Amino acid sequence: MFELFENELNSLDTILDQVKKDSLGFLENLADRPTYVADQRIRPANLSEGGMGALGSLEAFKTHFDKLMVASPGPRYWGFVTGGATPAAIAGDWLTAVYDQNTQTTQGEGDVSAIVEQETIRLLRQLLYLPDDFNGGFVTGATMSNFTGLAVARQWAGERSGRDISREGVNGDMVVMAATPHSSVLKSLSMLGLGSSNMLRIETLDGREAMDLADFEKKLADNRDRPIVVNCSAGTVNTVDFDDIQAIVALKKRYDFWLHIDAAFGGFAACHPYYRHLLNGWEQADSITIDCHKWMNVPYDSAVSFVRKAHSRLQVSTFQNSNAPYLGDPSENFSYLNFLPENSRRFRALPAWFSLTAYGRNGFEWIVQNSIARAQELGNYIETSGHFELLAPVRLNVVCFRLKNEVEKMPEFLKKVNCRGKIFMTPTSLSGTSAVRAAFVNYRTGKDDIQVAISEMEEVLQVL
Numbered sequence: 001m002f003e004l005f006e007n008e009l010n011s012l013d014t015i016l017d018q019v020k021k022d023s024l025g026f027l028e029n030l031a032d033r034p035t036y037v038a039d040q041r042i043r044p045a046n047l048s049e050g051g052m053g054a055l056g057s058l059e060a061f062k063t064h065f066d067k068l069m070v071a072s073p074g075p076r077y078w079g080f081v082t083g084g085a086t087p088a089a090i091a092g093d094w095l096t097a098v099y100d101q102n103t104q105t106t107q108g109e110g111d112v113s114a115i116v117e118q119e120t121i122r123l124l125r126q127l128l129y130l131p132d133d134f135n136g137g138f139v140t141g142a143t144m145s146n147f148t149g150l151a152v153a154r155q156w157a158g159e160r161s162g163r164d165i166s167r168e169g170v171n172g173d174m175v176v177m178a179a180t181p182h183s184s185v186l187k188s189l190s191m192l193g194l195g196s197s198n199m200l201r202i203e204t205l206d207g208r209e210a211m212d213l214a215d216f217e218k219k220l221a222d223n224r225d226r227p228i229v230v231n232c233s234a235g236t237v238n239t240v241d242f243d244d245i246q247a248i249v250a251l252k253k254r255y256d257f258w259l260h261i262d263a264a265f266g267g268f269a270a271c272h273p274y275y276r277h278l279l280n281g282w283e284q285a286d287s288i289t290i291d292c293h294k295w296m297n298v299p300y301d302s303a304v305s306f307v308r309k310a311h312s313r314l315q316v317s318t319f320q321n322s323n324a325p326y327l328g329d330p331s332e333n334f335s336y337l338n339f340l341p342e343n344s345r346r347f348r349a350l351p352a353w354f355s356l357t358a359y360g361r362n363g364f365e366w367i368v369q370n371s372i373a374r375a376q377e378l379g380n381y382i383e384t385s386g387h388f389e390l391l392a393p394v395r396l397n398v399v400c401f402r403l404k405n406e407v408e409k410m411p412e413f414l415k416k417v418n419c420r421g422k423i424f425m426t427p428t429s430l431s432g433t434s435a436v437r438a439a440f441v442n443y444r445t446g447k448d449d450i451q452v453a454i455s456e457m458e459e460v461l462q463v464l
């Protein structure tokens with residue numbers, strides 16, 4: 001063996017020990033690490049001839065990059081919808097790299113990782129109270145999960161017009177509609193050749209992001225002669241609004257449409273008895289998107305795509321890896337290769353399996369409750385402060401607000417708050433006004449963190 005690799009294997013113990021020490025250094029000091037780094041320049045280096053070995057690279061990483069890494073898995077990183085990484089999830093993610101399986105078939109040919117993936121899906125379904133009516137598999141994120149659901153929907157719509165889209169290409173006959181779709185749904189329409197600007201917008205209820213059911217039914221009736229795909233939001237990113245799933249499902253009896261539910265983070269509300277009703281009816285969906293790297297606190301990249309088993313044939317015709325005859329009949333030999341966009345896949349289920357088995361129903365119920373409590377605390381402050389105003393009631397785990405006066409100073413306010421490095425929030429726009437959103441997803445976030453945020457915001461107000 002090449003000497004460098006021989007040395008590496010001989011010092012594996014030292015390498016992993018050092019990685020463990022450095023990891024602890026990062027994780028134990030997360031609350032003090034800045035959530036923002038102003039100077040993000042890195043010095044490009046040339047590829048070396050000899051290589052410095054893993055320990056050398058670790059040193060170089062610490063010297064050059066570590067100080068630039070923000071505390072995104074920390075308790076006060078409230079931008080986007082950023083989850084944390086629980087100890088069990090980190091353990092699972094580490095072992096995913098160590099075991100390095102290519103997770104494909106459940107037929108016992110090769111490794112068993114696909115069987116463990118299906119077991120993980122079963123546990124996740126139990127957590128979320130979803131029936132055994134769905135094929136489930138891991139993808140990189142909710143974007144790919146939305147893509148997967150909509151790709152099978154496209155195949156379904158094609159079949160309605162006598163067209164096998166995966167073989168013959170799109171013909172633009174179908175209609176896709178939604179009220180407040182996530183940007184990734186539009187991106188998926190672009191990737192699918194359906195065109196992001198062809199989304200038919202359903203009107204929203206007054207002051208809400210949820211669809212107006214009267215307008216929805218009208219659009220269903222108007223488009224009766226075309227295959228219809230409906231994207232339903234179960235938790236919008238700005239105000240965590242939910243479309244009325246039960247009412248939408250009821251309309252499925254009278255109108256023929258594919259129902260895709262984007263429940264990227266909102267789906268986890270199902271594991272809390274008090275919020276479960278928001279997802280009532282979702283077991284009737286044709287496809288569902290769930291992100292694990294958000295409210296489940298599994299490291300990036302982890303999401304699940306659920307597609308109704310009744311659509312297995314369509315799912316296989318969408319994703320069949322048809323140039324590989326050695327795979328056999330895809331409907332008999334279940335392989336993720338023929339059910340999801342990617343071919344080679346890492347054992348992405350393992351961190352989720354570790355989390356589900358390590359923390360159980362109570363653990364996830366607690367995370368949901370804790371995030372909602374924190375959002376309510378910040379929301380209460382915003383409502384009573386005099387300086388700020390809520391742009392929507394705090395429905396679940398996101399607080400969307402702005403300055404009460406001097407609204408034009410919003411970008412400057414947020415920039416100043418973020419630059420101080422104690423909390424991180426992201427800008428958004430809601431009904432045409434610029435706003436700030438704070439998303440509570442991380443299990444580490446406590447009451448004290450809300451107090452830190454309040455002091456930070458008040459200090460920035462002094463210098464605005």
Ligand SMILES: *Cc1c(COP(=O)(O)O)cnc(C)c1O
Pocket residue numbers: 081140141142143144146182184235236237262263264265291303
């Ligand atoms: C985050 C999110 C997405 C996109 O998810 P990624 O994991 O970033 O790909 C889609 N839909 C909703 C509702 C989301 O919150």
